Amino acid sequence: MRMRVIILGAPGAGKGTQAALLSKELGLAHIASGDLFRQAQDRGDELGAIAKSYMEKGLLVPDEVVIKMILERIAAPDCIQGFILDGFPRTLEQAQALDQALSANGIDQVLYIEVSDEELIRRLSGRWLCRSCQAPYHMINNPPRVPGRCDLCGGELYQRPDDAEETVRKRIEVYMAQTMPLIDYYGKMGKLTAVKGEQDIDAVSNDMLAALGRGEGPGEWG
Numbered sequence: 001m002r003m004r005v006i007i008l009g010a011p012g013a014g015k016g017t018q019a020a021l022l023s024k025e026l027g028l029a030h031i032a033s034g035d036l037f038r039q040a041q042d043r044g045d046e047l048g049a050i051a052k053s054y055m056e057k058g059l060l061v062p063d064e065v066v067i068k069m070i071l072e073r074i075a076a077p078d079c080i081q082g083f084i085l086d087g088f089p090r091t092l093e094q095a096q097a098l099d100q101a102l103s104a105n106g107i108d109q110v111l112y113i114e115v116s117d118e119e120l121i122r123r124l125s126g127r128w129l130c131r132s133c134q135a136p137y138h139m140i141n142n143p144p145r146v147p148g149r150c151d152l153c154g155g156e157l158y159q160r161p162d163d164a165e166e167t168v169r170k171r172i173e174v175y176m177a178q179t180m181p182l183i184d185y186y187g188k189m190g191k192l193t194a195v196k197g198e199q200d201i202d203a204v205s206n207d208m209l210a211a212l213g214r215g216e217g218p219g220e221w222g
């Protein structure tokens, strides 16, 4: 069965962590807009250069640039059975462009991970990512088995420059102003499920699977 899912949440809420687990469990493509921009920067192409100037300031990349990149990506063959969007849409304009591009009822579920601001800052200041496969770790909550190395592929772990505290505060402010309206947008469509993000990773994952009608979490039983 085709399944198209959006994961919403502030920077550090756990979108990447959960999208990776869900995509494995459900066999869906995991599409992370931030990862696509970082890959473009590593390749040294024009998209990467445009994105970098916004990302390093904690600002959103302009809508037309992000929308074009994502609509091209979801047209790829690995998205025919569905996908999990992580970090897109982040503005009303992006959400409307996505709805227009997909057929009626295009998005099946929007899962919103709720986490307090203090916890977001704690998570991002301890976040380390794999340079090769982007898997996220946390030095206290979710450490790698071998220090400095990815459990999944052995790649080198690094800290994102935009995870510096001042930039994190800006990113949260931008999220509140530009992305929070999407909660209402998808809520009114009846597609939104909120999940408590301040539980351990597996508990969050179970709640998300239950909201998608898989597994046995509280989402199914109330």
Ligand code: ADP
Pocket: 009, 010, 011, 012, 013, 014, 015, 016, 017, 018, 123, 124, 126, 127, 128, 136, 137, 138, 139, 141, 142, 197, 198, 199, 200, 201, 204
């Ligand atoms: P996002 O993609 O929303 O920015 P990440 O998935 O990268 O967030 O998670 C941010 C940080 O928080 C990472 O270091 C990750 O290991 C950690 N983390 C994710 N989920 C949880 C959780 N449920 N409890 C504690 N730490 C978590």
Ligand code: AMP
Pocket: 011, 033, 034, 035, 037, 054, 055, 056, 058, 059, 060, 061, 062, 066, 086, 087, 088, 089, 090, 091, 094, 171
């Ligand atoms: P993320 O990896 O999701 O934390 O995104 C890192 C940065 O990439 C953001 O702070 C933005 O600068 C940019 N970015 C990612 N996704 C989007 C989007 N949907 N719209 C605009 N900018 C984005």
